Amino acid sequence: MYRSQDEELKRELRRIVSARRDELTAVQREELSTRLAEAVRSEALVPLERRPGRPLVVCVYGAFRSEADPSAVEAWCRSRGHLVVAPRIRDDGEGMELRLLAQAEDWKPGRWGVPEPDPARTELYPLDGPLDAVLVPGLAFDGYGGRLGYGGGYYDRLYAERAAKLAAATAQARATSEAEPPSASAAGAGSAAASEAPGTLWLGFAYEIQKIDSRLPQEPHDLPLGGLATDAGITWFGRGKTDGAGSELGTADAL
Numbered sequence: 001m002y003r004s005q006d007e008e009l010k011r012e013l014r015r016i017v018s019a020r021r022d023e024l025t026a027v028q029r030e031e032l033s034t035r036l037a038e039a040v041r042s043e044a045l046v047p048l049e050r051r052p053g054r055p056l057v058v059c060v061y062g063a064f065r066s067e068a069d070p071s072a073v074e075a076w077c078r079s080r081g082h083l084v085v086a087p088r089i090r091d092d093g094e095g096m097e098l099r100l101l102a103q104a105e106d107w108k109p110g111r112w113g114v115p116e117p118d119p120a121r122t123e124l125y126p127l128d129g130p131l132d133a134v135l136v137p138g139l140a141f142d143g144y145g146g147r148l149g150y151g152g153g154y155y156d157r158l159y160a161e162r163a164a165k166l167a168a169a170t171a172q173a174r175a176t177s178e179a180e181p182p183s184a185s186a187a188g189a190g191s192a193a194a195s196e197a198p199g200t201l202w203l204g205f206a207y208e209i210q211k212i213d214s215r216l217p218q219e220p221h222d223l224p225l226g227g228l229a230t231d232a233g234i235t236w237f238g239r240g241k242t243d244g245a246g247s248e249l250g251t252a253d254a255l
């Protein structure tokens, strides 16, 4: 079967970087994940706390295989009264939904053993609801916003579905406000777009050893990361890296 050069390269990189990650011992993974969580807290979330007049909403994931573990970020968010959400692969397998994780016990192993919010214990969170930061897992990252995942395209689709919903909500709010100016009721049912929430920070979350020097192949459907957090700190990737929820974020000076 025909396979493009990029697909071949991605396959090879997935193999190399996951092997490198698998070499970390459990103790090393824990130490590096602690450092990573500290970087995310101090360089991204604490600055974001200055922004909304509401608790932050932060999307984490449950680590599997030898992934960097965001559970310290999760615990910190709860201790500050912020909301924690996480993605779950929908029953149709075609995409992901977000669910509100009220407590650390709400995880359970899902498809492929990937931890996900237990659908029996957690509430759905609207895809176009306020979302301040999304920690994005991956196998390999470059220093230019490129990301390589397991190849399901799940995070790319989550980004695209949210952006489409936000765009629809914005169009709806605009149509309503044109119909009945300048009524406050035109704000449009509490969606992030209508409430003019600043954009969502899509932040890669990985060990420094997952960063590669060369540029990863990029495709139009790849989600635009605002930054990459590693145990060595956060690299920011310029402006306009949001899902369309409002003003741009993802540069340190925009925070």
Ligand SMILES: Nc1nc2c(c(=O)[nH]1)N(C=O)[C@@H](CNc1ccc(C(=O)N[C@@H](CCC(=O)O)C(=O)O)cc1)CN2
Residues within 6 Å of the ligand: 061, 062, 063, 064, 067, 087, 089, 112, 114, 115, 137, 138, 149, 150, 151, 152, 153, 154, 155
């Ligand atoms: N913690 C975590 N959660 C996540 C992701 C992730 O990378 N990390 N994902 C990021 O998108 C999604 C899950 N994506 C995954 C995609 C493939 C496989 C997997 O095991 N694939 C098999 C091959 C399966 C096949 O080809 O049929 C394999 O690699 O052996 C696992 C997770 C959603 N949740």
Ligand SMILES: Nc1ncnc2c1ncn2[C@@H]1O[C@H](COP(=O)(O)OP(=O)(O)OP(=O)(O)O)[C@@H](O)[C@H]1O
Residues within 6 Å of the ligand: 138, 147, 148, 149, 150, 151, 152, 153, 154, 155, 156, 157, 160, 219, 221, 222
């Ligand atoms: N917005 C989208 N709508 C439909 N399909 C998509 C979308 N984005 C990505 N895909 C599909 O997902 C597949 C995998 O994409 P890619 O190789 O970029 O995954 P990945 O980013 O490595 O994986 P993941 O996000 O699951 O970690 C591609 O075949 C692509 O067509």
